Amino acid sequence: MENEKENLFFEPHKRGLVKTPLKESTAANIVLAEIQPDFGPLTTPTKPKEISQGEPWTPTANLKMLISAVSPEIRYRDQKRGLFDNGNGLPEARDCLHEHLSGDEYEKSQPSRKEKSLGLLCHKFLARYPNYPNPAVNNDICLDEVAEELNVERRRIYDIVNVLESLHMVSRLAKNRYTWHGRHNLNQTLGTLKSVGEENKYAEQIMMIKKKEYEQEFDFSKSYRIEDPIIKSNTGQNGHPDMCFVELPGVEFRAASVNSRKDKSLRVMSQKFVMLFLVSTPQIVSLEVAAKILIGEDHVEDLDKSKFKTKIRRLYDIANVLSSLDLIKKVHVTEERGRKPAFKWTGPEISPNPSGLGPVLPFAPSDLEGRRSSKENCAKNLFSARGRPNFTRHPSLIKLVKSIESDRRKINSAPTSPIKTNKAESSQNSVPFPSKMAQLAAICKMQLEEQSSEPRKKVKVQLARSGHCKPVAPLDTPANAELEMTAPSLIQPLGVVPLIPSPLPSAVPVILPQAPSGPSYAIYLQPAQAQTMTPPQGLSPTVCPTPSSNATRSKGSTDTTTENAANDAPKSSASARPGSLLPGLERQGTKNRDREPAGERGSKRASMLEDNGSKRKFKEDLKGLENVSTTLFPSGYLIPLTQCSTLGAESILSSKESSGTLSPNHRIYSSPIAGVIPVTSSELTAVNFPSFHVTPLKLMVSPTSVAAVPVGNSSALTSSHPVPVQNPSSAVVNFTLQHLGLISPGMQVSASPGPGTVPVSPRIEAVSVTPENAGTQQGRATKYDVSVLGQNQTNGQSVAVTGAQQPVPVTPKGSQLVAESFFRTPGGPTKPKGSSCVDFDGANNTSIGTLFVPQRKLEVSTEDVH
DNA sequence: ACCTCCCGCCATGCT
DNA sequence: AGCATGGCGGGAGGT
Numbered sequence: 001m002e003n004e005k006e007n008l009f010f011e012p013h014k015r016g017l018v019k020t021p022l023k024e025s026t027a028a029n030i031v032l033a034e035i036q037p038d039f040g041p042l043t044t045p046t047k048p049k050e051i052s053q054g055e056p057w058t059p060t061a062n063l064k065m066l067i068s069a070v071s072p073e074i075r076y077r078d079q080k081r082g083l084f085d086n087g088n089g090l091p092e093a094r095d096c097l098h099e100h101l102s103g104d105e106y107e108k109s110q111p112s113r114k115e116k117s118l119g120l121l122c123h124k125f126l127a128r129y130p131n132y133p134n135p136a137v138n139n140d141i142c143l144d145e146v147a148e149e150l151n152v153e154r155r156r157i158y159d160i161v162n163v164l165e166s167l168h169m170v171s172r173l174a175k176n177r178y179t180w181h182g183r184h185n186l187n188q189t190l191g192t193l194k195s196v197g198e199e200n201k202y203a204e205q206i207m208m209i210k211k212k213e214y215e216q217e218f219d220f221s222k223s224y225r226i227e228d229p230i231i232k233s234n235t236g237q238n239g240h241p242d243m244c245f246v247e248l249p250g251v252e253f254r255a256a257s258v259n260s261r262k263d264k265s266l267r268v269m270s271q272k273f274v275m276l277f278l279v280s281t282p283q284i285v286s287l288e289v290a291a292k293i294l295i296g297e298d299h300v301e302d303l304d305k306s307k308f309k310t311k312i313r314r315l316y317d318i319a320n321v322l323s324s325l326d327l328i329k330k331v332h333v334t335e336e337r338g339r340k341p342a343f344k345w346t347g348p349e350i351s352p353n354p355s356g357l358g359p360v361l362p363f364a365p366s367d368l369e370g371r372r373s374s375k376e377n378c379a380k381n382l383f384s385a386r387g388r389p390n391f392t393r394h395p396s397l398i399k400l401v402k403s404i405e406s407d408r409r410k411i412n413s414a415p416t417s418p419i420k421t422n423k424a425e426s427s428q429n430s431v432p433f434p435s436k437m438a439q440l441a442a443i444c445k446m447q448l449e450e451q452s453s454e455p456r457k458k459v460k461v462q463l464a465r466s467g468h469c470k471p472v473a474p475l476d477t478p479a480n481a482e483l484e485m486t487a488p489s490l491i492q493p494l495g496v497v498p499l500i501p502s503p504l505p506s507a508v509p510v511i512l513p514q515a516p517s518g519p520s521y522a523i524y525l526q527p528a529q530a531q532t533m534t535p536p537q538g539l540s541p542t543v544c545p546t547p548s549s550n551a552t553r554s555k556g557s558t559d560t561t562t563e564n565a566a567n568d569a570p571k572s573s574a575s576a577r578p579g580s581l582l583p584g585l586e587r588q589g590t591k592n593r594d595r596e597p598a599g600e601r602g603s604k605r606a607s608m609l610e611d612n613g614s615k616r617k618f619k620e621d622l623k624g625l626e627n628v629s630t631t632l633f634p635s636g637y638l639i640p641l642t643q644c645s646t647l648g649a650e651s652i653l654s655s656k657e658s659s660g661t662l663s664p665n666h667r668i669y670s671s672p673i674a675g676v677i678p679v680t681s682s683e684l685t686a687v688n689f690p691s692f693h694v695t696p697l698k699l700m701v702s703p704t705s706v707a708a709v710p711v712g713n714s715s716a717l718t719s720s721h722p723v724p725v726q727n728p729s730s731a732v733v734n735f736t737l738q739h740l741g742l743i744s745p746g747m748q749v750s751a752s753p754g755p756g757t758v759p760v761s762p763r764i765e766a767v768s769v770t771p772e773n774a775g776t777q778q779g780r781a782t783k784y785d786v787s788v789l790g791q792n793q794t795n796g797q798s799v800a801v802t803g804a805q806q807p808v809p810v811t812p813k814g815s816q817l818v819a820e821s822f823f824r825t826p827g828g829p830t831k832p833k834g835s836s837c838v839d840f841d842g843a844n845n846t847s848i849g850t851l852f853v854p855q856r857k858l859e860v861s862t863e864d865v866h
Numbered sequence: 867a868c869c870t871c872c873c874g875c876c877a878t879g880c881t
Numbered sequence: 882a883g884c885a886t887g888g889c890g891g892g893a894g895g896t
Contacts (some may be wrong), residue, residue: 113872113894141887155874158887173883175880266887310889316871341869 114153122160122324124150131183139180142171159266163321166270190278190350197275204292206280209292269294269311270318277328283345286333287315319343429581 114120125146131141143161147154161178164170168189170178197203272294276285291311322328327347333341 113870116872153874154885155887156872161888306890313871313890314888316869320871337874672892 076506117320118156118159119320119324121152121156122163122321123151125157125160126324129180129182133180133182133184135184139182140173141178141180141359143178160321162266163270163318164325166267167274167325167327169325187348187350190274190347193271193275194278194350197272197279200275202272202276203279203281206276206285206289209289266314266318269314270322273315273318274322274327277343277347284331284333284342285345286340287312287319287340288340290315329371417487460710 045304084798128143128146128149129139141161143154143157147157150157154570155604162171165178166187169182273285273290276290276293279281291308294315295307319328319330322343323330325347327345328343329346331344333342334340556684
């Protein structure tokens with residue numbers, strides 16, 4: 001470890017130092033940093049950082065800039081930093097900074113807390129390391145050193161590191177040491193978190209909370225119950241709060257000591273918090289909701305204010321770090337009552353599963369993997385099946401649902417996308433996916449993600465690799481696509497989903513009734529989902545609730561010890577999976593609970609939508625959810641990535657014998673990713689964290705290619721989508737729509753043309769487009785729901801869901817504003833949120849029905865927001 | 867007055 | 882015992 005320092009060239013620090021000065025203050029800096037990373041060690045020395053700050057050649061950079069521009073705070077920070085940085089070139093700078101800096105700067109730096117803010121500190125911290133460090137190099141981080149350099153207490157560093165660790169951007173090596181992974185794994189991690197979040201049904205939970213709040217307004221008692229059950233279920237399954245920490249491949253903590261810590265709460269909180277963003281459609285999460293959910297999971301019981309407050313404090317801490325990472329941005333959700341602090345996800349959109357990750361789970365260790373794989377599978381299957389709606393439900397219903405979903409997505413996406421758009425990633429952003437769509441899209445997304453992982457990455461990668469590999473671009477397009485298409489099975493199995501060949505444990509193949517071709521149609525649902533396949537009681541037929549039981553198993557283990565769990569996970573995973581599923585079901589029993597921390601407060605909200613009917617619906621829905629949930633939530637999943645290393649892959653292969661037997665290495669090469677990425681397996685191995693390398697997935701696949709991929713599976717799709725250029729997401733949407741019959745084959749929705757909204761089918765457009773639409777949309781949703789789901793009534797309960805409806809950006813934010821503005825309507829903006837009906841996403845269809853209902857009432861959302 | 871959240875006490879757990 | 886981690890919440894800066 002000592003070496004870490006030695007690593008100078010890699011040294012993040014140094015780089016950081018250099019960069020730091022540049023600084024993020026200008027958003028650009030970050031970008032630079034990112035870029036640099038690729039070069040990694042090599043570059044480090046050189047680094048131009050200072051200079052360049054500016055340019056964002058990367059979308060990300062743009063975002064950053066925008067963000068910084070938008071939020072005064074950030075600017076402030078940046079400025080300060082800039083000052084600092086300038087002052088500091090070096091780590092110690094801080095002192096220097098103050099001194100060096102001019103009075104203004106000095107002042108800023110000194111006094112205000114802001115200077116000391118965690119966010120700023122985090123920026124500084126991040127500035128020292130490249131976003132994409134060269135794996136080959138050691139990127140060790142010595143906490144003490146960092147603390148000194150940054151002139152902060154160690155305690156603060158822990159806060160930062162813990163959050164970063166939750167994202168697998170760093171991993172602990174030993175006592176004071178952490179290894180910097182940067183963003184290589186980020187997408188993967190996010191994908192995993194999303195998957196977990198879906199499994200945990202956070203979306204549903206969010207809805208519930210909102211409902212509850214909203215209901216509370218109406219009726220206290222009822223609301224409580226409703227919520228509780230859900231929440232509890234989550235917790236309840238395992239019996240304890242799910243504190244599980246999601247581990248990613250490669251990230252696993254090496255240092256024995258490290259693992260031991262029981263707590264990880266901060267880490268866990270961070271992950272969960274992130275999951276909330278990933279799962280919720282609007283991708284806006286209010287602190288209240290987040291706190292409630294986190295509390296709920298942890299301890300349903302304690303709902304004290306104090307606890308709530310504490311959670312919120314922690315969330316602020318986490319949020320600051322995430323903000324520094326540009327993953328979220330602070331916004332305010334305005335509601336009737338007032339505005340609530342909330343955060344909006346500004347990070348890359350992620351597909352639930354990191355297919356690209358392949359590296360990650362060869363084994364399919366835990367549920368996650370299974371899930372992922374399942375998801376992927378689903379997507380594949382769907383595509384293959386493509387021709388038609390696989391779902392059991394009547395096609396008509398399905399269509400409706402899908403259409404709705406698509407609309408919602410679009411709507412949702414629209415807002416978001418624009419924002420994101422800035423980045424290359426935007427492409428992904430454009431479409432949030434609903435469950436089914438999501439699944440379908442999942443593959444695409446994954447790829448996209450990879451892409452999205454950032455254009456910069458690509459660039460970087462290319463740059464970096466250029467030497468190694470060929471230019472990415474060429475690869476991406478045709479080559480990659482082809483690869484994927486041709487040998488998807490091989491690749492996937494290897495990398496991501498071994499399951500496919502032998503479904504099993506990880507994924508449960510669900511056969512859709514209609515699905516003619518078993519396999520084609522068969523959807524591998526996550527175990528949980530599979531279980532639940534039965535529609536929740538009242539819920540709409542359309543979707544299946546999918547509970548994810550799988551996780552549970554892991555959790556239990558995790559609870560005890562993360563370490564153990566981690567270790568076990570892989571082992572057990574295989575075996576466990578099956579068992580886990582079942583068990584999960586068993587657990588359902590305990591669900592009930594009443595309580596809600598926040599719920600109590602709920603009374604505040606004056607308005608309530610109320611409607612007994614609506615409430616009832618909700619309840620029903622909730623029940624459905626509950627049922628599901630019980631099964632579902634595994635609250636914590638551990639993903640053992642141990643396998644990260646090539647070895648893992650190999651083992652996996654061997655064990656599974658994925659259809660294609662490829663040596664891990666081969667896989668790598670063969671995989672599209674590999675194509676893109678210059679890194680050879682050998683390299684990976686060589687490096688400490690091989691997995692990461694892979695992970696990054698830098699698939700540079702062009703959108704087109706992406707689209708192609710899915711298509712590959714299903715010829716129909718391809719045929720259907722002529723559109724080459726569209727974003728994959730759009731392609732998917734189109735595809736879906738077409739299938740559904742919503743749109744004529746000829747029609748296609750344009751992928752998000754711009755960052756902005758994407759025009760969808762006529763219907764969709766109508767919905768999405770209009771601002772006010774919220775109402776309109778809602779109305780629509782309702783209609784659909786009704787028609788689709790016979791059961792659901794229209795009540796609108798609004799679940800408000802997601803809240804955020806109105807995320808009004810407090811500060812004028814550039815991009816966001818625009819996007820948001822779309823959504824927002826004067827009155828109740830929110831639609832977007834409603835649309836959010838999280839459930840759709842991915843996880844399950846089942847929820848869809850439920851979710852929809854809530855959506856209707858956007859207004860409600862407001863309420864719930866607190 | 868409320869929102870943020872810094873600061874650092876002190877518990878926890880490993881060495 | 883000593884040290885590393887981090888939970889936690891008082892209380893202050895900001896707005």
